[in-house]
Amino acid sequence: MSPMDSAADGTATPDDARQRTPFDTPGERGSSSVVDQAAQDAREGDAGPADHGVQHMKWYGWGREGVGFDHRDKPRLRPFVIENVDVDLDTPGAPALDFDQLPVPESRAPQELLDALGRAVGRGHVHTGAMERVVHTYGKSLTDLVRLRAGDLPRTPDVVVYPADEDAVRAVVDATTAADAVLVPFGGGSSISGSLHPPRDEERPVVSLDLGRMNKVLEVDEHSRLARVQAGVLGPDLEDQLGARGWTMGHVPDSFTHSTLGGWVATRSSGAQSDKYGDISDMTRALRVVQPGRVVATRPVPSQATGPSVREMLIGSEGRLGVITEVWVQVHRLPEKREILAYFYPSFEAGVAAMRDIAASDAATTLTRVSDARETAFSFATRKKSKGVSKYVSRGLMAVLKRRGWDLDAVCLSFVGFEGGPDKVKADQAVVRDVVKRHGGIVVGKGPGQLYDQKKFDTPYIRDYLLDRGALADVSDTAAPWSQLLPLYTHVRREADKAFARVGVKGWIMCHLSHSYHGGACLYFTFAFRQTSDTPLVEYDVVKGAVQQAFVDAGGTLSHHHSVGVEHARWLAEDISPAGREMLGELFAAVDPDGRLNPGAVVQERSS
């Protein structure tokens, strides 16, 4: 099994077979190309019977086996990447390690702990096999993938357990405490901030608690529009269970297909439709969290004045305050009408200004997004060859813009989502049309919006495809007040270019505004450059570090929705102040004085 095979094997691509609900579901689900993970576990010599039924992503990258990106039906992408990243997508990369050659350290779990865990979750749900432990060692950050592919596995969990319910989680936590072990909760494994791997120098046994079997919608309070859901459910499964009863949660982060409700809550996630549905902290009305010797349980009340919000203390806790087992979330009826319209702006400045005005207008939109000229060019480059009518529409539109004097290289693509009854959608679209016009933009129509909607979960596949071919690509997100967005944008672009120069590569950075709020917005940057040395993480750190530093230097936050983990911890004090970081450390130490709960995440830098 080689990472290089995944994308070029001609099997399912992530943008096939879509659109079963308004909230896009992943192409690979139900596809015959999905590997049977349980069978695979058994093959790799796992001790117990792998009957957990939990499917994981590829050990070396994003998505399930047999699903990947392919550039060959997108004729403009290869020249685009050659020109901007200096990498030829037609050249196959060097072969990577086989799983069997990975230097997986032996499990250090003492038999007593394994026995206690067996009593807690059932013997068949305690795993010490190599594949299980490797899958649970890292998330899917670029750093994680590069390390994995390089066989850099200084420390893995010693044992992976799959509890079936909260009682089993409590028993696991108790067993961990009794054995002086460390506990890392694991949802979909989609973290890109390094919040899943055990510290390199952790001497105590490490238990990975996989919530994958806890995947049920337990209750829908239809009158209150609230659902009680187990934390381990994956996005598509959650939306299927809710959808069968006519409801949706409306949370669609880019990781949707492979991330869990508990993971969203633990990392303060935000989805593309946050303008309407809110961030996960808005949707989460209550939760249950298992801590050593106790369970914190809040009530699903809509608002309350009960001191500092315990609910908010647990949201974003990244495993440091225990294991999230259940969440009460807001749910909504499927909207009567749903449309995503595309718009063009003559500049990013104009587009951002329009998003700002929309946010305070009488229109209640679902999503507001505008790409800079570079990301717009990239979008165009990833389109399949246009045929027939759409080819002529496309050419005709460009001709119109040219006649209007637009610089076609500066065009910025924007999407705005609308939901509700037909009257509301119509009224909102009219309000937005006026704002767009005022900022010199034009309405493009529905087609590109449908395309965006179908492709919105593909980005991580493209990153892996590039990595397979020797290009390091990654994302960084921030949020800032409206007044600081454009200075921040300029600063980040400049600092990234300086970093590329330091590394000595032709680098590419692009951006879109992805979430709007009354007082500001999220800017989402994607960057890529060619790997030129045997120490890719050194170069990567120069670029990633420059981008992150530029965020906090320009008044932004270190992350809008990717969380802190370990990879962003070095900017925490600059973001929330040294005293703020101290407070978080004090809270973690007070609740978990022995540092057993995902030690290091959030507040502590570590080289790991």
Add this chain to the structure above:
Amino acid sequence: MSPMDSAADGTATPDDARQRTPFDTPGERGSSSVVDQAAQDAREGDAGPADHGVQHMKWYGWGREGVGFDHRDKPRLRPFVIENVDVDLDTPGAPALDFDQLPVPESRAPQELLDALGRAVGRGHVHTGAMERVVHTYGKSLTDLVRLRAGDLPRTPDVVVYPADEDAVRAVVDATTAADAVLVPFGGGSSISGSLHPPRDEERPVVSLDLGRMNKVLEVDEHSRLARVQAGVLGPDLEDQLGARGWTMGHVPDSFTHSTLGGWVATRSSGAQSDKYGDISDMTRALRVVQPGRVVATRPVPSQATGPSVREMLIGSEGRLGVITEVWVQVHRLPEKREILAYFYPSFEAGVAAMRDIAASDAATTLTRVSDARETAFSFATRKKSKGVSKYVSRGLMAVLKRRGWDLDAVCLSFVGFEGGPDKVKADQAVVRDVVKRHGGIVVGKGPGQLYDQKKFDTPYIRDYLLDRGALADVSDTAAPWSQLLPLYTHVRREADKAFARVGVKGWIMCHLSHSYHGGACLYFTFAFRQTSDTPLVEYDVVKGAVQQAFVDAGGTLSHHHSVGVEHARWLAEDISPAGREMLGELFAAVDPDGRLNPGAVVQERSS
């Protein structure tokens, strides 16, 4: 000076002279009947010159001297109160204590501490006089007022300081720490949960830090729609400063005229217009908090994934985590159009069901409120004698309802607020009209809404007026999911009636739904009964305790927006779980191991 004089002296009433901005300002501001507090301090023998310029409420009740409620122009109120509370408003109450007869304990502040505080804030801003210390001993809960009027002053602050800026606050905190003293931050003094008074048995010196001089809007980031504001500003002053630049914060809690921004944040306040503007936790985008030896400062970013939210840990901290000095809040342009329409429903059930449907409809309303039949009857009883046209309109409407077969004793009055451009207001009103119709309600029109808008800050004056005349009246608020609201309502009514029976009085309890959310709403109860013994707080506790216990027993929260303080602390573990309460205690102890910061509030019951 007697509490009994305040309302009957024929001076300004709280519902005079209104409507300078869309957000109602208090009648007493600028009125010549306001007492000069500085002069009064000097008269009471305060050491330094009382040049702080901070005006406080009456020491024995709500509002400024010379402003009070009067029933004599409301002909239906006296018979209403006789019938339902067994109290005759025409009978003057027994005279209360003169201030000079209050047994105010001596200040225990050591000279060293006074000197250090003088260096911190300037000698003229350090006060040890009796009036200053009494004003800062209690908030305005019914318990506070009964104690004060009974001369129950076991412990007062030993010294009151008025810092001018954050540096001075830091110096005060340092001086307090150095002197092994205790610090209680003080905003408007409007707390009704007992979060301001020092523990009865506190041996250490107690410093009250009054933020009244820190009352400036420091900065408006107009592009970001954010304002940086000092925490000590009172509601009307804040809205005046913002209004002069064309902005509003839109936060109008019932305490608006006498509460401060810092107090709102410290208690997780919510205002009547929360449907649009959000709770204070939504409006507060960042804050600065002085803790011993450090300042926590968050950034005004619209959203962020930086671990547990430090911002949310400080909101609602009631002084336990330090002194809030500055807040970044969201501000909004004054709306083009603003209307509050009144509706009638044939039952509370119908009204609540309509509010629920409005919350998930395409209408974006500003406020949603519906009173039960009892509160509706009370509203009618507090109206001035209607004359001319309005008299006939009123009679005509009732005749219509009668013809339609309504039980006039069951009529429930509702208000819904609308804001935005004329098209949006019109569209929203049409959506709401349909919902109202579906639930059997009818549109009444604009008149009562204007009246509501003008009177919305009067309730505490009525409470004091009743207390002056031997009736104990108070409020309790909760929030619950939509599905649990009516069972909770029924349970509270029943438990209150049982409590009245235990006390042996004719009691009155009424309710309105005051804030709507996607998943639930706030129910706001008001109760009153005649004082029949010399131990009014014992009887009060029977009733108040029954109401609060009914909240948590029926799935509600102990308070939607009145905070925990000391008076609600006994229900905290039932609300947020014992482990949740422990977590709060652990956080407080970690940040403030010596328990110097408003000790006892939130987590610790105490008899005080």
